[in-house]
Structure formats: structure tokens, C-alpha cells
Amino acid sequence: MALDDxxxxxxxxxxxxxVATQEPVGSKALVERHALGVSPATxxxxxxxxxxxxxxxxxxxxxxxxxxxxxxxxxxxRLSKIKPxxxxxxxxxxxxxxxxxxxxxxxxxTVRLLAQLTRQVAVVQYPSLTRSSVRHLExxxxxxxxxxxxxxxDTGRVEQRQVDIPGTLPADDVxxxxxxxxxxxxxxxxxxxxxxVQALVDEATEELRPAMTTxxxxxxxxxxxxxxERLMLAGTANLTRGGVLDFAGSLRPVLEALxxxxxxxxxxxxxxDSPRVRIGDENEFVDLRATSVVTxxxxxxxxxxxxxxxxxxxxxxxxxxxxxxxAVARYVGDVLAQS
Amino acid sequence: MALDDxxxxxxxxxxxxxVATQEPVGSKALVERHALGVSPATxxxxxxxxxxxxxxxxxxxxxxxxxxxxxxxxxxxRLSKIKPxxxxxxxxxxxxxxxxxxxxxxxxxTVRLLAQLTRQVAVVQYPSLTRSSVRHLExxxxxxxxxxxxxxxDTGRVEQRQVDIPGTLPADDVxxxxxxxxxxxxxxxxxxxxxxVQALVDEATEELRPAMTTxxxxxxxxxxxxxxERLMLAGTANLTRGGVLDFAGSLRPVLEALxxxxxxxxxxxxxxDSPRVRIGDENEFVDLRATSVVTxxxxxxxxxxxxxxxxxxxxxxxxxxxxxxxAVARYVGDVLAQS
DNA sequence: ACTGGCACTCCCCGGTCCCGAGTGCCAAAC
DNA sequence: GTTTGGCACTCGGGACCGGGGAGTGCCAGT
Numbered sequence: 001m002a003l004d005d006x007x008x009x010x011x012x013x014x015x016x017x018x019v020a021t022q023e024p025v026g027s028k029a030l031v032e033r034h035a036l037g038v039s040p041a042t043x044x045x046x047x048x049x050x051x052x053x054x055x056x057x058x059x060x061x062x063x064x065x066x067x068x069x070x071x072x073x074x075x076x077x078r079l080s081k082i083k084p085x086x087x088x089x090x091x092x093x094x095x096x097x098x099x100x101x102x103x104x105x106x107x108x109x110t111v112r113l114l115a116q117l118t119r120q121v122a123v124v125q126y127p128s129l130t131r132s133s134v135r136h137l138e139x140x141x142x143x144x145x146x147x148x149x150x151x152x153x154d155t156g157r158v159e160q161r162q163v164d165i166p167g168t169l170p171a172d173d174v175x176x177x178x179x180x181x182x183x184x185x186x187x188x189x190x191x192x193x194x195x196x197v198q199a200l201v202d203e204a205t206e207e208l209r210p211a212m213t214t215x216x217x218x219x220x221x222x223x224x225x226x227x228x229e230r231l232m233l234a235g236t237a238n239l240t241r242g243g244v245l246d247f248a249g250s251l252r253p254v255l256e257a258l259x260x261x262x263x264x265x266x267x268x269x270x271x272x273d274s275p276r277v278r279i280g281d282e283n284e285f286v287d288l289r290a291t292s293v294v295t296x297x298x299x300x301x302x303x304x305x306x307x308x309x310x311x312x313x314x315x316x317x318x319x320x321x322x323x324x325x326x327a328v329a330r331y332v333g334d335v336l337a338q339s
Numbered sequence: 340m341a342l343d344d345x346x347x348x349x350x351x352x353x354x355x356x357x358v359a360t361q362e363p364v365g366s367k368a369l370v371e372r373h374a375l376g377v378s379p380a381t382x383x384x385x386x387x388x389x390x391x392x393x394x395x396x397x398x399x400x401x402x403x404x405x406x407x408x409x410x411x412x413x414x415x416x417r418l419s420k421i422k423p424x425x426x427x428x429x430x431x432x433x434x435x436x437x438x439x440x441x442x443x444x445x446x447x448x449t450v451r452l453l454a455q456l457t458r459q460v461a462v463v464q465y466p467s468l469t470r471s472s473v474r475h476l477e478x479x480x481x482x483x484x485x486x487x488x489x490x491x492x493d494t495g496r497v498e499q500r501q502v503d504i505p506g507t508l509p510a511d512d513v514x515x516x517x518x519x520x521x522x523x524x525x526x527x528x529x530x531x532x533x534x535x536v537q538a539l540v541d542e543a544t545e546e547l548r549p550a551m552t553t554x555x556x557x558x559x560x561x562x563x564x565x566x567x568e569r570l571m572l573a574g575t576a577n578l579t580r581g582g583v584l585d586f587a588g589s590l591r592p593v594l595e596a597l598x599x600x601x602x603x604x605x606x607x608x609x610x611x612d613s614p615r616v617r618i619g620d621e622n623e624f625v626d627l628r629a630t631s632v633v634t635x636x637x638x639x640x641x642x643x644x645x646x647x648x649x650x651x652x653x654x655x656x657x658x659x660x661x662x663x664x665x666a667v668a669r670y671v672g673d674v675l676a677q678s
Numbered sequence: 679a680c681t682g683g684c685a686c687t688c689c690c691c692g693g694t695c696c697c698g699a700g701t702g703c704c705a706a707a708c
Numbered sequence: 709g710t711t712t713g714g715c716a717c718t719c720g721g722g723a724c725c726g727g728g729g730a731g732t733g734c735c736a737g738t
Contacts, residue, residue, distance in 0.1 A: 026700050041712050044701070062700045062718050101560075102499050104569070140475040140491060150497065152479060152487065158499050160441050160491070161676060221440075230443070236575055237594035255576035338499060363732050378681050383732065401687050401731045 003053065009036060011055055012079040014047075015067050019315055022134050024064030040059035072314055076277055080319045085327050089117070093328060097335050103127070103156030107232050110308065110332050115235025116220060117324045120312035121258065125268050126230040127155035127305040127336070130191045130222060137181045144168040147211075149218060153190070155336060161218045166210045181202070190223055190226045201217045229265050233258060238312070253287035258311075263288075268307030271297030275329075280314045282291070290314065294321050298329040300337035308332065342392065348375060350394055351418040354406050358654055363403030389479050391396045408619035410545040411631070415616050424675045428456070432667060436674050442466070442495030449647065449671050454574025456663045459651035460597065464650060466487060466494035466675070468562060469530045476520040483507040486550075488557060489632040492529070494644050494675060500557045505549045516550060519543070529562055531540050555642050568604050577651070591627035597650075602627075607646030610636030614661045614668075619653045629653065633660050637668040639676030647671070 003011075013034045017025040025080050027040040027047060036043065047065055050056045055071035058064070067075065085093075096113050100106040107124050114122035132153035140148040145168055151159045169177075184200050185193055197216045204212040220337070222228075236258065239251050263285055267278075275296040281289045295309030308329055310321060352373045356364040366379040366386060375382065386404055389395045397403070398518035406414065424432075435452050440446040446463050453461035471492035479487040484507055490498045508516075517587075523539050524532055536555045543551040563566075575597065578590050596602050602624055606617075614635040620628045627650070634648030647668055649660060 011614070025699090039712055040700095041714090042710080045711085048702075058701085060719060062698095063720075064700065102501075103672060136479040136487075137483070138479070138489070140477070142474075147474075148491065150477070150489065150491065152489065152499070158489065158497050160495070160497050162441075207560050234598065237591060239599055240589065240591040240594060250579065252579040255579060259573065259576055273699080363731090366732075379731095380681055380683090381679085384680085387733080397732085400690065403728095403731065553695070 003049070005036070006036070008014070008048060008074075009034075010043055010046045010078060011050055011067070011071060012075060013275070014050075014056055015071065015075045015079070018066055019317055022315065024059055024066050026064035034136070055258065067315075069282065069314060072279045073282070076279070076318050076322075082326070083323050086126045089324075090327065093117075093331050097331050101333065103158075106156070106332065109231045110328060111234040114308065114310055114324070114328050115238060116310070117328070118310045118321050118326075119235075119237050119241065120310045120316065121233070121235045122308070122310045123264050123268055124232050124308040124332075125265065125306040126232070127157055127299070128154070128269075129153065129157065129228045131155075131189070131299075131303075131305045132157060133187060133189045133195070134185045137178065137185060137261070139174050139178045139181075141169075141171070141174055147174065147215075149215060150303055151219075151222070155300075156339060159222055161222060163214055163218050165214055169211055173208060177208060177215065180212070181215070193223070194220060203328075210323070223285055229261075229269075231261060231264055231268070233264070235310075250282055254291060254311075257285055257287040267293055267311075268295045268309045271295055271304060271307040273297055273304065274307075275323065275325050277318065292316055292318075294318070294325045296325050296329040298332045298336075300333055302333075305336070340553050342388070343378070345375070346385045346389060347413075347418060348373075350384055350389055350406070350410060351414060352387045353386075353389075353395055353404055354410065354414045354418070355404055358656055361654065363405050363446055365403035368403070370434045379441075406654075408621065411618045411657070412621070413511060415618070417656050417662075421665070422662045424662055429502050429666065430665075430668050436670055439674065442497075445495070445671065445674055449667060450571045450573040453647065453649055453663070454577060456667070457649045457651070457660050458574075458580065459577050459649045459655065459660070460572070460574045461647070461649045462603050462607055463542060463571050463647040464604065464645040465571075466492070466496055466631045466638070467608075468492065468496065468498070468567045470528070470638075470642075470644045472528045473524045473532070474518065474526075474527060476524060478517045478520075480510070486513065486554075488554060489591055490558075490561070492662075494639075495678060498561055500561060500660070502553055502557050504553055508550055512547060512550070516547060516554065519551070521549075532562070544567075553554060559627055568600075568608075570600060570603055570607070572603070574649075593630060593650075596624055596626040606632055606650075607634045607678075610634055610643060610646040612636055612641065612643065614648075614664050616657065616661065631655055631657075633657070635668040636666050637671045637675075641672075644675070 010030065013030055014025050017030065017033060023053050027043040030036065030043055031038065031040050047056065051065065054068060055074055056065040057068050059066055093113060097106065097109055100109050108127055111122045111124040114124070128203060132155040135153065135154050136152045138150040140150065142148055142162065145165050147163045149161045149163050180200060188196060196221055200217045201209065201212050236255065239254060244312050275294055278293045280292060283289060283293065290313065291311050292314045293309055293311045295307055297304035299305035311326060349369065352369055353364050356369065356372060366382040369375065369382055370377065370379050386395065389406065394407055394413055395404040396407050398405055401582065430491060432452060436445065436448055438662070439448050443465035446465055450461045450463040471494040473490065474493045476490045477489040479489065481487055481501065484504050486502045486504055488500045488502050519539060524630055525536050527535060536558055540551050540555050575594065578593060589660045617632045619631060620633065622628060629652065630650050632648055632650045634646055636643035636646050
């Protein structure tokens, strides 16, 4: 059976009421709170259809209805308009992010801002190294056989590694190594550097070859392993709002999933510009089947360099959350662009 | 009334049993599990005294006894010997920390290790800037009017700031600025730098003065404001072990306190070498009155540069936790020393 | 000083009952 | 055909109750 407009209205009303009250909503309460223009009995018939179609369900016989994941999905896709943020909210975001002094500070402020605005758990990924470009490479001699390699990217990330050089290295050679590294790599996207790094090794003079080889190894490792990706979390306390009841039984698995960076990176990685919503069991991680995740990519000038998002109970304010995530992602992109 | 040895034994037994079982312990169970050599009735008399003295209490009439905060305190101070860690544990710590590639990685691994070993919430403070020394300062030109100032410390911290220079700055001047900064500041403890920075400004030539002044401002800000201190958290999921029951009613306030970096910094800041234990309401933060905190300072070669610790229910395994915190703090100090 | 005995207290657990919200269905009305 | 009012029914949740049991405090005896 196709769902006519009124049934969709009923579904929307159920979602909105349930999100607001956190209690199963009955037919009578529905007609009282919303101007549906029909009687409770009619609403009951509609509800029966909606239930048959899998959009709502009863926690137990003779309780009100609660949206299913499919119901939320339909609501998000077709029934809700993204609320524009109020000018006050926009100003708050802007003011909060503009004071940041470095990338850590940007990420830190962003994640707290997101958690505060959405009243949920927020996650922000640092700009991915492979999607950044080299701005500058620096070599700092620590001893005659040891260097610190510092890489600064255009997204503000600074990576440092200690490198043990085979044999000793005169100061002039260090300068020459630095010059070579920067002339070849500065401005390049890190994803493109492996062949360039190899070329540096191949072209190095006899004296510099061993040191350059070591440096190359370290550089490539930096890109290859999991150090590429970092992230920051905030707002876990928000999981306990509205009683622990939100999370069927226990929020333990959710907290555990939040500690697994691999999981979080999968959630917020590979994003597009506009927010993506995963509802309940659309999520690939079983521990998060009671939660919904709203994520978006961010980056300077439309180019995506990282992801961010929030996580909360499936019973969440989707329009508001989506609007906030989108707005914050954009502002973060702007902040990164101007630095 | 003074507490004779047997009463202290009884208290110790109560603490140990309660920590193990998480249930109020009665006189009968006590004589069964511990070789006290007396009858339950005698133990009951002792318990009555211990209760009168405020070391234990009954949740309700005719339940077993539970240690009070004062009871735990006495236990920690006089009744428990620090368990030495097993060789296997020591090896695990060592292996886990040795693979770290940079400071972020050290802190990250440390906090996860602590959380895992103690099965509680772990906090690790980054080495405090004011207690570190400058290893190197680098200036990277971003444009003709903008520099990035990168400061590398001996504890591995790397701080970066963007600096807008009044007027344009030739490449040679940048090199000269860098030379000046490093010659004056390299090797100095950051706490001692403010007068040195001022001297740099005073001694600067006409051309360099404006740029140097700006750089000085940024440097001093970096030390002054809260950016000095950072920290990392792990193991919040452990708060939910043993049911939510641990935390009288709700763990909400605890999670909220954990989000307040100011609170955490106060907890783990200003540490001495040996672990410090705060039990229940000894804690200055009301939100943490149901928790105990075990903290220690760490740093290379006995010099303290930061703090770390764990937080859990007052009902925790103090000897084990103290031993772990101490061992981890030492190993972190070693790792920092050799880098 | 320690112990065994004993009465007492009070939590916990299971069962029962009642209430109310909400439903499904049906026949009547529009 | 759709909507509506009526009505019987279901079931969760809270209140109430009563027995069992763990644990205690106290006392008299050794």
C-alpha cells in the first residue's frame, strides 16, 4: 500500500514527538499536539499501516508507537527540512573557531563546539596527511648521528620523527639534505611523494646517500602506517543524558566502540561535502547499532581533507544535527583555508 | 580506643574482600575466607569498633560492612604493601612504549596502556612547556608577510604558531631572525625565557625590531595561556564495568568532570615522583567524590615534566593500581630520557 | 577476652492485584 | 470509500504483601 500524504504527516509527527518526549506516542496525544484534522481512530488506522510497512513499531502491545530505523530513514530523506541555523548560532561558531592558534587548537575547539551544539558525542579527524601537501621540511641536528625530521603541511599538521643516521653527518651536509628535500617535495601532495622520495635517494651523492635513504624510509613510514590518521573526541558525557535508557540496556559497547580509533576513522573517513547520516543498524558496527551517526567532510575551499561528525541515540534531532554538522564543517574549512 | 593488630587485620580483610566481590562483607564470610583464628562473634565486636571509629559502615542494618573513605585511606597508608609487578607486566609495558615514534605516540600509547592495565580511566598530561627546554626554533616563510614559528622542545613537544609580520621580510632577514632566536634560546628552559626574549627585542637591529617584537609576543603568549597544558584520556568505557552501580546512581557527573580539562590538569599537575592517592571526598571536586584518583609525575631522569594517573571507583585495587601507575610513570620517563 | 546462642532487623525476591494508556476492530455516519 | 465513536482487550508498571535469609547486637558462659 502506498503511503498517502496524511500517513507521512503522521509518521513525521510521531518522529518529532518521540524525539522530543522520548516516550512512545499514542494516537490521542498525536491529534492533540498536531493539527492533523482527523480523529484518533483514523490516526490509529494510519499507524497500523505504518507499522505494517515497517516504519514504526510498538515496544509492547498497548503502548504508543516508536519509529523504527526505517522510519527515521524515511523521515530524514523525505520529511524533514534542514533547519537553517540561527544567526546567533552562526556567530557563536565563528567566534569560537576564530580564536584558534594552531591546528590542535582548531580541532580541539571544533570537537567541543560540535559536542556542545548538538549535545552529543563529537568526533573530529585531523586533516589526513595523504590529502595534505608538504609546506616545509626541516632537519634539526640532535647529535652527530641523530636528526629530527619535522614536516609541516599546508593543513597545519606538524609531524616529527627522530632519525638515526648511519655514520656522522657534518653540518653542511644537513643543510644540503634539507635543501634537497624541500626543493623536491615542498608543495607536493603527500600522496604523490613516494616516487619523488625514491628519486631523491637515487639522485643523492655518494656521501649523502646513506642519510637520505634513512630519511626516505622514515618519510614513507609516516605516510604508510596508521600514524597518518588522528582524531579527537568530546562530549561522551552526553551519552548519559535522558537516563541510560537511551541505549538498550547499556552504553558500555558504545563507549568501547568510541575508544577504538579504527572504528571512528571508518565512520568519519571518506566523506563527501554534504552530511551523511547512518541510522541504527545501517551502521556496520554492531556495537553502534543503537546509535545514529551524522558525518561530513571538511577542508579548505571544497577540497576534503578530513571528516567530522557526531554520534547519538537513533532518537536524535536529525534536522538540527545535520544543520549543525554541515555548518561546523564549512566553518572549519574556512578557518583552514585562511591559514 | 586504639586499634590493635587484629582489628587492622579485619579492616584489611574487609577492604580486600569488598574490592574483590563488590559486595558488603559479613563476619561469617570473613572468617571463612581469611585465617583470622577467631570466631565470627569476635570479628563482629571488632567490626563494631571499626565502625565507631569511622573506618567501615553498613549500607543498611543487617547487611555486611563496607569500607568508608577513611577506611580505604588507612588501608592505603598502613595496611597494604605495593605489589611488585610481574616480569611479564614489566615486559609488556616496555614493549608497548618502545615502539612509539613521536611524543603524541608516546602519550597515546601510555594512556591506553594505563587504561588497559588498571582497567580504569587513564589520563596523561603532555610534558609541560614551562618545564621543558628549547631544542630548536624554526621559521618557515609562508608568504612575504607571514611566518610560521615552530618550537621544538627537549621533551619532544612541537608547538607551531602563525605570525603576521608588519611589513615584508627578505629571506636573509628570516635566516638572521632564526639564528638570533636559536643562539639566545636554544637549550634554555622555557620558564626562564621571558627575559631572554625581551633581550632579543632590545638588541635587535632597526630592520629586525618589528618582526622580532611580533615573534616575541607570540612566544610569550604560547607560554602564558592555557595552551601550555594538554592532556589525553582513555578508558572511559571502564567506568561502566560492574554495572553502573559503582557510581551512586549515575556516572554522568564523572563523565562531565572528565571533559573538563581544567579539572583533570589540577588533578594530575604538580606531582612528585611517587604516586599520590586521593580517595573519595578527599578530592576537591564534588563530582568526583565517588571516585579515587592515583597520580604520579613523570619525566626524564627524575625531573618531573608532567603528570599521569588513573581514576576509578573508590572501591579499587589500590596496591595494584599504585604499582602500575608508578611503573608506567617510570618507563615513560625512561622513554623520554632516551629521545 | 573470646565464643556460642538467640532474637531482631531489614533487604531482596517473587507473587498478586489493580490501574491506565493505548490498541484493534466493528458498525455507523459522512 | 473514508472517517468516526464505541468498546472490549492487552499488557506494562507500580503498589502491596509476605517469606526467606544474611547479618547484626547483645548477653551469658567459659
